Amino acid sequence: MSESRKVPIVGLPTGVPGPSVTARPSGGSAGALPTIRVRNKNEESEGPSGSIGPINRSSLGPLVAVGFLLLIVVISLSVIAYRRGPRGATTADAAYGMVTRIASRLGFGPRPNQTVYEYAGVLGEVLPDARPELQTVAQAKVESVYARQVLSGDRIQRLRDAQRRLRVSLLRLAFRRKERRTRRRR
Secondary structure (H helix, E strand, C coil), X not given: CCCCCCCCCCCCCCCCCCCEEECCCCCCCCCCCCEEECCCCCCCCCCCCCCCCCCCHHHHHXXXXXXXXXXXXXXXXXXXXXXXXXXXXXXXXXXXXXHXXXXXHCCCCCCCCCCHHHHHHHHHHHCHHHHHHHHHHHHHHHHHHHCCXXXXXXXXXHHHHHHHHHHHHHHHHHHCHHHHHHHHHC
């Protein structure tokens, strides 16, 4: 039972290999391996039917431009929606709450020992352009919450206008990092 298996010896090919190289089975395997095609550097890639082809930098230009335009549109719509503000009834307490909420998120929240007028004064020093609106909101807050006065229609309209202007003015606090750092140390 000591039959020896004879394996055919295949000689090495001579010359330069062509564009396709066929792998030969080694040992006693029964079938040939699939053909492997070697691409030259100058050949274009052949993708499946319906493929776009290679992407180069010149084809990305229009995509970047469209993306940039979409970003501008989204930002513009969000600014318009933000400036229009809430649609509900404006109260002095809600207006003051909006001021403290935005300012607190940007690092300029009220101290526990500050009165409404003191806090409006501190924010007025940081944002001198918004000082009249801050005083309008602070005065309405004190009169309606602490003095329990009912604000007239004219005062509510001035409060609504002040609140709308403050929503944008308070965003400038994000660029006041130096004051925020010194304020935290106090």
